[in-house]
Amino acid sequence: xxxxxxxxxxIHYTLTGEDGEVIDxxxxxxxLVYLAGAGNxxxxxxTALLSLQVGDKKQVTVAPEEGYGVHDEELVQxxxxxxxxxxESIEVGMSFQANDASGQVRFVEVVKVEDDGITIDGNHALxxxxxxxxxxxxxxxxxxxxxxxxxxAH
Numbered sequence: 264x265x266x267x268x269x270x271x272x273x274i275h276y277t278l279t280g281e282d283g284e285v286i287d288x289x290x291x292x293x294x295l296v297y298l299a300g301a302g303n304x305x306x307x308x309x310t311a312l313l314s315l316q317v318g319d320k321k322q323v324t325v326a327p328e329e330g331y332g333v334h335d336e337e338l339v340q341x342x343x344x345x346x347x348x349x350x351e352s353i354e355v356g357m358s359f360q361a362n363d364a365s366g367q368v369r370f371v372e373v374v375k376v377e378d379d380g381i382t383i384d385g386n387h388a389l390x391x392x393x394x395x396x397x398x399x400x401x402x403x404x405x406x407x408x409x410x411x412x413x414x415x416a417h
Contacts, residue, residue, distance in 0.1 A: 264403045265316045268300030271416040272312065273402035279395045286389070294401045301414045305330045308396060315400050325394040334391030338371075341380045353381055361385070 266272050273294040278287045289295050297303035299313070307329025315321060327333045347353055357373045363385070375382035410417055 265314050266299050266312050266403050269406045269411050270299045271404050271406045272297055272299050275399045275401055277397045281393050296416045298406055298416045303415055317400050317403055319400045321398045323396040327391050330394050331387040331389040334386050338385035341382045343380055
């Protein structure tokens with residue numbers, strides 16, 4: 264069976280950056296299982312795997328626009344320290360949950376700590392990055408009605 268929308272797909276993958284450094288891998292774990300076409304994985308990868316079948320291997324390069332988006336400078340902000348009330352020690356690399364202007368929950372990371380404020384970045388850590396995947400298709404099957412209705416594989 265070939266991968267198409269509403270297929271449940273199991274893949275092993277290794278994700279590397281432009282420098283060749285491994286960012287993530289399923290090599291020593293269970294395969295990643297997703298519902299094709301349901302937005303469960305980044306769009307560029309989802310599209311690139313269509314029509315593949317069990318046993319196929321593929322190298323896929325995903326541009327930022329089809330991955331985690333381009334880096335948006337508007338998501339980098341310097342905030343007053345009092346917005347972090349109740350947090351005694353704030354350090355670079357810490358993550359917080361915040362609501363964006365539309366009320367959506369967004370994770371932000373502290374990127375700079377200064378006396379006059381804390382700079383946070385709401386971009387995904389992989390925003391603006393070209394992503395390289397080595398993919399191996401492990402299994403493909405038709406999704407159940409329940410999986411399609413819920414938008415993810417069970």
